[in-house]
Amino acid sequence: MYKITVVGGDGIGPEVMKGAIATLESLDINFDFLEMEAGYECFKRNGTTIPEETIKSAKKSHATLFGAITTLDNEKSPIIALRKSLDVYANLRPIKSFEGINCLYPNLDFYIVRENTEGLYSEIEYYSRDEKVAVAHRVVSKKSSRKIIDFTFKQVTTNEREKVTCVHKANVLKKSDGIFREIFYEIAKSYPNIKIEDYYVDAMALYLIQKPETFDYIVTTNLFGDILSDEAAGLVGGLGLAPSGNIGDKYGLFEPVHGSAPDIAGKNISNPIAMILSAGMMLDFLDERYHANKIRIAIENTLKRKKIATPDLGGNDKTIDLVNAVINELKDL
Ligand code: NAI
Ligand code: MG
Secondary structure, eight states, X not given: OEEEEEEEESTTHHHHHHHHHHHHHTXXXXXXXXXXXXXXXXXXXXXSSSOHHHHHHHHHSSEEEEEEOXXXXXXXXXXXXXXXXXXXXXXXXXXXXXXXXXXXXXXXXXEEXXXXXXXXXXXXXXXXXXXXXXXXXXXXXXXXXXXXXXXXXXXXXXXXXXXXXXXXXXXXXXXXXXXXXXXXXXXXXXXXXXXXXXXXXXXXXXXXXXXGGGOSEEEEOHHHHHHHHHHHHHHTTOGGGXXXXXXXXXXEEEEESSOOOTTTXXXXXXXXHHHHHHHHHHHHHXXXXXXXXXXXXXXXXXXXXXXXXXXXXXXXXXXXXXXXXXXXHHHTO
C-alpha cells in the first residue's frame, strides 16, 4: 500500500489530478491517497498558501502528486516551499515527442535536469533603503551543484544514455556559474564513458531550436532550467504533454510543468496527459517500473490513434474523455 499525498491546487490543477488518480486507481496497485491543500484557493480559506499539514503529510507519504497552483504576488510560492521542505533538489523534465502529435520535432527524447533548491529562486530578495533598487541573490553552492550534477550522471548511467550537456553563463556569472561548471567537469571525470559538453544558456536557447536531437541529458541551474524546459516543451507539443519529477534522496514530488491555466480553467478541457505522465514518473520513483511503462505505452497508443484530443491537441474533447481513453488503453495492455 502506497501512501500518496495529493495536492490538486487551483485552476485546472484539481481536474487534471482527478484524471491522474483515476488512471492510477485502474492499475493493480494499492494506493492510499491523502488529499491536501495548497495554493490560492487554500489561501482564501486558510490565510496560508501552504498549510503545515500539507508539508507534514508529504513527509509521511511515499510520494506526493501536485497539480498546479495560481501564484499570489505577495505570498510565498507553495510549490517552491514544498520542494525546499522536501529537499527534492533535482527537477527532472522529460522532453519526448509522441506519434500523432503535431509538433515541431517528431523524434525528440531527452531530459532536462534543473537544480531545484537555490540559484535565482533562493527567494533572497530585498529593496534598497530608498526602494529604488531591488536585489535578488543568486546562490550557487558547491554542495548543491555536486548533488544535481551527480544525480544527472547517475540517471545517464541507469537509463543507458550517452551524453550530458551542462548549461550555464559562466562568462558573465563568473563566480556562481563558475562553480557550477567547475563541479560539472570534476564529476565528469568519474564517468569517462559518458560524453560531455557545456554551453552558455543563450546559445543553448538557440541550439534547442537548431539541433535538439543532439541532446540526451541537460543539467542546469534553477532559473535557466525553468525557462529552457518550457521552451523544450514547446518543441514537442506544448505544456499539456510535459511532466516533471522533483526528486531528492528521501522524497519525490511529481507535477506537470504547466500552471493553473486560468484561461481555460473551469471548462473541463485541460489536457490531463502531463499530469498522468507525472504520475507515471512517480511510479518509476516507487520502483513500480512495469506499471510506469504501462502508463507511458497507454498514453502513446491513445495519442497515436488521434481519436480523442483536447483543444490544445487540436480536438474538441473534454479532459475526462482523454482520461477514459488512456484507462481503456491500459485495460488492453
Ligand atoms: P500556464 O502553464 O498555466 O498556462 C500557459 C498556457 O498553456 C495557457 O495558454 C494554458 O491554457 C496552456 N496550458 C497549460 N496547461 C495546459 C493543459 N494541461 N492543457 C491545455 N492547455 C494548457 O502558465 P501561466 O498562464 O503563465 O500561469 C498561470 C498561473 O499558474 C500563474 O498564477 C502562474 O504563476 C502559475 N504557475 C504555476 C505553476 C505550478 O503550479 N507549478 C507553474 C507555472 C505557472
Ligand atoms: Mg515554469
